[in-house]
Amino acid sequence: MLPSVPSAASVAPRRRGRPRQFDADAALDAALRTFWRKGFQATSLDELTAATGLNRPSLYAAFGNKDALYAAAIARYVATIGRAFLIPLAAPVPLAAALRRFFAAVVATTCGAHGPLGCAIACTLPADAGHLPALQRLLAGALAEIDGAVQQRLVAARAAGELPRHADPRVTAQLVVGTMLSLAIRARAGAPRRELTRIASACVALVTSR
Amino acid sequence: MLPSVPSAASVAPRRRGRPRQFDADAALDAALRTFWRKGFQATSLDELTAATGLNRPSLYAAFGNKDALYAAAIARYVATIGRAFLIPLAAPVPLAAALRRFFAAVVATTCGAHGPLGCAIACTLPADAGHLPALQRLLAGALAEIDGAVQQRLVAARAAGELPRHADPRVTAQLVVGTMLSLAIRARAGAPRRELTRIASACVALVTSR
DNA sequence: GCATTTCTGTACTGTATGATACAAAATACG
DNA sequence: CGTATTTTGTATCATACAGTACAGAAATGC
Numbered sequence: 001m002l003p004s005v006p007s008a009a010s011v012a013p014r015r016r017g018r019p020r021q022f023d024a025d026a027a028l029d030a031a032l033r034t035f036w037r038k039g040f041q042a043t044s045l046d047e048l049t050a051a052t053g054l055n056r057p058s059l060y061a062a063f064g065n066k067d068a069l070y071a072a073a074i075a076r077y078v079a080t081i082g083r084a085f086l087i088p089l090a091a092p093v094p095l096a097a098a099l100r101r102f103f104a105a106v107v108a109t110t111c112g113a114h115g116p117l118g119c120a121i122a123c124t125l126p127a128d129a130g131h132l133p134a135l136q137r138l139l140a141g142a143l144a145e146i147d148g149a150v151q152q153r154l155v156a157a158r159a160a161g162e163l164p165r166h167a168d169p170r171v172t173a174q175l176v177v178g179t180m181l182s183l184a185i186r187a188r189a190g191a192p193r194r195e196l197t198r199i200a201s202a203c204v205a206l207v208t209s210r
Numbered sequence: 211m212l213p214s215v216p217s218a219a220s221v222a223p224r225r226r227g228r229p230r231q232f233d234a235d236a237a238l239d240a241a242l243r244t245f246w247r248k249g250f251q252a253t254s255l256d257e258l259t260a261a262t263g264l265n266r267p268s269l270y271a272a273f274g275n276k277d278a279l280y281a282a283a284i285a286r287y288v289a290t291i292g293r294a295f296l297i298p299l300a301a302p303v304p305l306a307a308a309l310r311r312f313f314a315a316v317v318a319t320t321c322g323a324h325g326p327l328g329c330a331i332a333c334t335l336p337a338d339a340g341h342l343p344a345l346q347r348l349l350a351g352a353l354a355e356i357d358g359a360v361q362q363r364l365v366a367a368r369a370a371g372e373l374p375r376h377a378d379p380r381v382t383a384q385l386v387v388g389t390m391l392s393l394a395i396r397a398r399a400g401a402p403r404r405e406l407t408r409i410a411s412a413c414v415a416l417v418t419s420r
Numbered sequence: 421g422c423a424t425t426t427c428t429g430t431a432c433t434g435t436a437t438g439a440t441a442c443a444a445a446a447t448a449c450g
Numbered sequence: 451c452g453t454a455t456t457t458t459g460t461a462t463c464a465t466a467c468a469g470t471a472c473a474g475a476a477a478t479g480c
Binding site for chain 3: 015016017018019020021054055056057058061
């Protein structure tokens with residue numbers, strides 16, 4: 001389930017005309033869940049109105065068109081789901097334990113209770129990034145953000161002597177994130193949770209071994 | 211470019227009525243190139259007829275409907291592109307060299323001359339595997355085939371003492387394939403070739419180190 | 421109270437899409 | 451040569467789609 005994180009919109013000052021009868025963030029979360037499962041192209045506006053409970057004009061007034069709604073949904077994915085993956089990384093525990101928690105969060109989310117959703121960045125965004133430049137930039141930005149966060153943790157780990165000195169934090173972070181992306185794809189292919197956990201453990205062992 | 215590998219269809223015995231004026235394999239390759247770039251949902255039949263040079267009825271008579279054509283195209287991708295990745299693995303060279311050749315082939319293909327295509331299995335198939343069970347099975351099968359081939363090479367490597375005895379060939383293969391999938395996604399995000407090569411090198415170093 | 425502003429809901433528009441009907445063309449069989 | 455069989459090309463169908471016009475509803479400001 002998506003956490004209901006309030007954003008700037010929900011604390012805006014009272015506006016002039018008829019007030020909105022919906023919460024924009026909740027609607028965005030509902031749209032995200034639909035996009036997450038079916039991707040951008042396969043999701044119709046009828047499905048979006050059904051999922052959000054809004055009618056078309058309200059959706060368009062709030063978010064623009066379908067493209068903009070998708071971009072907003074992915075941005076929210078990065079800000080909520082993606083960032084939730086990174087929180088365990090910052091826990092004050094040894095690197096191996098932090099990485100295990102990170103992967104545990106990834107596996108739990110990609111193998112959701114509502115079927116194997118995978119990861120929106122790994123599984124659905126790349127398909128449309130091939131022909132929509134705006135989405136390609138979105139994908140590149142999301143990857144850079146996750147790479148950076150993992151890299152930062154690895155730099156700290158190396159300073160603490162938890163990583164071999166010859167290991168490059170940047171490329172190692174990209175390998176860890178790469179494993180994360182592959183776990184999401186495997187989840188979407190229907191791989192059992194146990195298998196994903198085993199792969200994650202092997203990645204942690206390989207990265208933290210010396 | 212796709213290699214023009216003949217299949218059973220092109221050597222079929224002379225049939226009864228008016229002969230076909232097209233090569234089914236060439237048409238399938240053309241359809242695959244379009245699907246590869248834009249995915250299943252975003253590719254229209256108009257684009258497919260333009261790419262293949264066939265008109266709609268010929269396409270439908272040869273392949274069924276759009277779904278079946280996509281499945282056939284992905285199957286051909288696995289049989290040609292995917293298998294081409296695996297050939298370098300079987301070269302009679304040490305494991306590290308074989309893996310380097312494998313990744314070199316992956317990087318060269320995912321960063322094609324016609325823009326960063328990525329990999330059809332990694333970048334476009336997962337999007338529709340989320341809601342089309344047939345495509346989910348196709349994805350799972352493709353992953354299993356690549357995993358198996360890499361695993362087989364790792365088993366041989368361990369027998370030759372090129373791999374630590376404590377390394378599990380199966381999960382190690384899944385990590386290598388996972389890195390491959392992530393390279394394809396990064397290629398589609400626009401990552402420069404140099405960066406992908408660096409990640410691949412780090413993966414090889416990590417897997418073959420002891 | 422009245423004008424102004426903003427949102428909601430229905431109904432609609434034009435278009436793009438996947439799929440087919442049908443007749444003409446091209447081959448094999450007898 | 452005539453019939454059966456398969457492919458080709460055009461023209462078309464019904465539907466699904468993204469997006470919007472418009473009228474009514476609910477709030478604010480004066």
